[in-house]
Amino acid sequence: MRHILSILLENEPGALARVVGLFAARAYNIDSLSVATTEDTTMSRMTIVTHGSDDIIEQITKQLNKLIEVVKVVDLTDGNHIERELMLVKVRAAGKDRDEMKRLADIFRGRILDVTDKSYTIELTGDSDKLDAFIAAIEAGTILETVRTGASGIGRGERILKI
Amino acid sequence: MTQQHLTGAEIIMRCLAEEKVEFVFGYPGGAVLNIYDEIFKQDKFKHVLVRHEQAAVHAADAYSRSSQKIGVCLVTSGPGVTNAVTGIATAYMDSIPMVVISGQVPTHAIGQDAFQECDTVGITRPCVKHNFLVKDVKDLALTLKKAFYIAGTGRPGPVLVDIPKDVTANKCAFEYPKEITMRSYNPSGKGHSGQIKKAVQLLLDAKKPMIYAGGGVVLNDASAQLTKLVRMLGSPCTNTLMGLGGFPASDPQFVGMLGMHGTYEANMAMQDCDVLLAVGARFDDRVIGNPGHFFRDGRKIIHIDIDPSSISKRVKVDVPIVGYVRDVLDEMISHIQASEKKPDAAALKAWWTTIKAWQSKNCLAFKPAKADGRIKPQAVVQALWKATGGDAIITSDVGQHQMWAAQYYPFDKPRRWINSGGLGTMGVGIPYAMGAQLANPDATVACITGEGSVQMCIQELSTCKQYHIPMKIINLNNRSLGMVRQWQEFFYGNRYAESYMDALPDFVKLAEAYGHVGMKIEKAGDVEGALREALALKDRLVFMDFITDETENVFPMIPGGKGLSEMILAEEL
Numbered sequence: 001m002r003h004i005l006s007i008l009l010e011n012e013p014g015a016l017a018r019v020v021g022l023f024a025a026r027a028y029n030i031d032s033l034s035v036a037t038t039e040d041t042t043m044s045r046m047t048i049v050t051h052g053s054d055d056i057i058e059q060i061t062k063q064l065n066k067l068i069e070v071v072k073v074v075d076l077t078d079g080n081h082i083e084r085e086l087m088l089v090k091v092r093a094a095g096k097d098r099d100e101m102k103r104l105a106d107i108f109r110g111r112i113l114d115v116t117d118k119s120y121t122i123e124l125t126g127d128s129d130k131l132d133a134f135i136a137a138i139e140a141g142t143i144l145e146t147v148r149t150g151a152s153g154i155g156r157g158e159r160i161l162k163i
Numbered sequence: 164m165t166q167q168h169l170t171g172a173e174i175i176m177r178c179l180a181e182e183k184v185e186f187v188f189g190y191p192g193g194a195v196l197n198i199y200d201e202i203f204k205q206d207k208f209k210h211v212l213v214r215h216e217q218a219a220v221h222a223a224d225a226y227s228r229s230s231q232k233i234g235v236c237l238v239t240s241g242p243g244v245t246n247a248v249t250g251i252a253t254a255y256m257d258s259i260p261m262v263v264i265s266g267q268v269p270t271h272a273i274g275q276d277a278f279q280e281c282d283t284v285g286i287t288r289p290c291v292k293h294n295f296l297v298k299d300v301k302d303l304a305l306t307l308k309k310a311f312y313i314a315g316t317g318r319p320g321p322v323l324v325d326i327p328k329d330v331t332a333n334k335c336a337f338e339y340p341k342e343i344t345m346r347s348y349n350p351s352g353k354g355h356s357g358q359i360k361k362a363v364q365l366l367l368d369a370k371k372p373m374i375y376a377g378g379g380v381v382l383n384d385a386s387a388q389l390t391k392l393v394r395m396l397g398s399p400c401t402n403t404l405m406g407l408g409g410f411p412a413s414d415p416q417f418v419g420m421l422g423m424h425g426t427y428e429a430n431m432a433m434q435d436c437d438v439l440l441a442v443g444a445r446f447d448d449r450v451i452g453n454p455g456h457f458f459r460d461g462r463k464i465i466h467i468d469i470d471p472s473s474i475s476k477r478v479k480v481d482v483p484i485v486g487y488v489r490d491v492l493d494e495m496i497s498h499i500q501a502s503e504k505k506p507d508a509a510a511l512k513a514w515w516t517t518i519k520a521w522q523s524k525n526c527l528a529f530k531p532a533k534a535d536g537r538i539k540p541q542a543v544v545q546a547l548w549k550a551t552g553g554d555a556i557i558t559s560d561v562g563q564h565q566m567w568a569a570q571y572y573p574f575d576k577p578r579r580w581i582n583s584g585g586l587g588t589m590g591v592g593i594p595y596a597m598g599a600q601l602a603n604p605d606a607t608v609a610c611i612t613g614e615g616s617v618q619m620c621i622q623e624l625s626t627c628k629q630y631h632i633p634m635k636i637i638n639l640n641n642r643s644l645g646m647v648r649q650w651q652e653f654f655y656g657n658r659y660a661e662s663y664m665d666a667l668p669d670f671v672k673l674a675e676a677y678g679h680v681g682m683k684i685e686k687a688g689d690v691e692g693a694l695r696e697a698l699a700l701k702d703r704l705v706f707m708d709f710i711t712d713e714t715e716n717v718f719p720m721i722p723g724g725k726g727l728s729e730m731i732l733a734e735e736l
Contacts, residue, residue, distance in 0.1 A: 009347070010347055013296075014284060014288075014296070017285070017288065018288060021288055021289055025289050055475070058475065059472060059476060062471045062472035062474075063472050065471070065472075066470070066471075066472050068292070068293040068313060068345075068347060068348050069347055070347060071346055071347040163346055
């Protein structure tokens with residue numbers, strides 16, 4: 001099952017390598033990973049999307065907690081949460097495709113950030129399914145390039161992850 | 164008063180003194196020359212010069228295992244570190260508290276592929292509890308403080324501090340923090356009271372209780388508590404390879420070691436009990452074999468461990484208790500004392516009748532040799548036990564001899580049995596005995612080894628000479644890599660691929676070349692006399708080369724992937 005883990009960790013060199021190394025060493029999966037510093041610059045917040053059985057997710061959480069630089073780990077999938085991912089996609093937009101591409105971008109609430117005679121660069125945010133749906137909706141041959149950030153997650157309501 | 168400004172190297176000396184370090188095991192090199200220059204000028208600790216960095220780490224490891232203090236070693240950058248990696252991984256697998264200080268090329272040269280540069284933090288990351296690269300001398304004292312704190316608390320383990328050469332030369336004000344708190348590291352101490360109560364209830368209600376105790380009992384010095392609890396409950400108790408001595412082997416409630424080469428009774432009781440209490444142990448593959456086979460409907464498992472990730476990793480447990488085993492056992496004992504309920508005497512009697520029937524298989528029996536016959540390796544271990552009054556510190560290497568040592572030298576006290584249980588590192592025997600002897604100068608220290616393993620760190624005979632380490636080396640020489648050969652015999656149709664040791668050295672001459680005493684023993688009838696003679700040479704290292712019966716195998720044995728009750732016994736072959 002897909003899980004989205006939120007991790008608060010010390011903003012120190014090597015901390016990211018420790019997390020990634022743990023997944024590699026124990027043969028866990030990373031579907032996506034995003035990380036940046038928080039409002040407190042001594043701390044980083046990481047979101048890892050992974051999948052595995054309940055036993056494996058339990059081990060992942062425990063092993064992450066064992067890392068000295070990890071302050072807190074929360075499995076956001078345990079409760080209501082919001083997740084967003086950003087995608088930039090460069091598509092061919094010439095001739096009759098051009099209008100259709102604009103319409104599709106609008107339907108998905110995408111924004112066109114850059115325009116040339118032959119292409120659009122579209123920004124899309126949403127959960128991963130929505131981004132996947134956009135990719136599926138446009139003709140594969142028109143995609144020139146995609147870049148995705150991986151999901152960032154946060155709990156809904158009063159649920160917060162802080163020290 | 165103005166604060167004193169010290170160089171990084173001086174700061175290291177002060178920190179080690181603050182931590183009351185007695186020995187630093189190490190080997191000098193370019194990146195650590197500033198540190199060695201300060202070592203030359205100080206007399207707070209003794210530096211032990213090994214002959215290979217791997218041995219420095221093993222010796223520091225055994226120093227820790229045999230004394231409960233934190234072992235310290237010092238190696239140079241590049242090859243110094245890579246040589247140390249085997250030792251670090253060995254300590255990590257067995258949760259041994261240790262601080263490894265490594266030199267690094269100067270900060271400005273890092274990443275330039277400098278001479279003797281390697282990515283030490285990267286290379287060691289998966290086999291340390293934590294590691295640090297100190298880039299500023301101002302961080303040095305705090306980092307070393309953290310290193311000792313992390314190494315020795317929670318589930319212990321090795322911590323490496325990588326120090327670039329310029330950091331050892333730069334100066335700053337020195338202050339050693341008395342206390343340390345880290346927001347990201349707070350090992351939980353006391354177990355959950357509700358869980359502990361639940362565990363006690365289960366144990367008191369049990370008809371067939373079983374206690375399975377591992378290395379955590381030894382590491383946390385909880386032997387007294389374990390022994391008390393087992394006696395109160397009247398249950399059988401088994402120890403893992405790492406836990407031997409954690410419960411006295413001579414106690415009638417001890418059913419021997421469990422696992423791949425454990426006793427029939429211990430393995431059967433593990434499988435057949437109705438309440439299992441696991442204390443500081445981790446249900447690893449060499450202990451329970453196949454987890455699917457181990458599963459029994461209705462059996463309740465209680466698991467005490469300081470490391471939450473050890474709980475429900477391989478085996479689902481019913482009552483997890485995270486905490487220091489000593490504290491948890493103490494609390495369990497007081498609950499039992501306060502409880503009106505007592506263990507079920509009638510049920511225990513029936514349970515012990517079953518266990519006694521298993522014990523009557525006499526699974527460790529072996530055919531004794533005639534006086535002029537070939538030496539049985541098991542008999543050598545038994546004779547050593549007799550000759551040392553069962554009170555020696557025994558180190559071992561890895562292989563058949565290790566299992567025979569574990570099976571035939573019953574330990575009544577913890578920290579007397581020093582071996583590489585998790586990583587299974589051949590070559591640890593001699594350096595382990597060095598570390599153990601230095602930590603326990605008055606103890607008899609014997610290294611039970613084989614002609615394969617012993618050659619993996621044989622160079623340390625030179626270190627032993629330099630520091631007058633009078634260990635007794637019991638070389639069970641069967642001219643083959645016995646454990647490999649045993650598997651080839653059982654599972655590979657007697658195809659003994661590369662498991663023979665051809666061109667062995669003359670170990671007597673080799674020992675003599677290093678300035679020690681060598682003995683070769685070839686007849687079964689000579690074993691006891693030779694051991695007495697060697698042990699009488701109290702101030703000399705004696706290398707005893709026992710030419711043993713190479714056809715002997717280790718029994719009982721659970722083949723890989725099989726379950727605890729699927730043992731092969733000697734009598735069945």
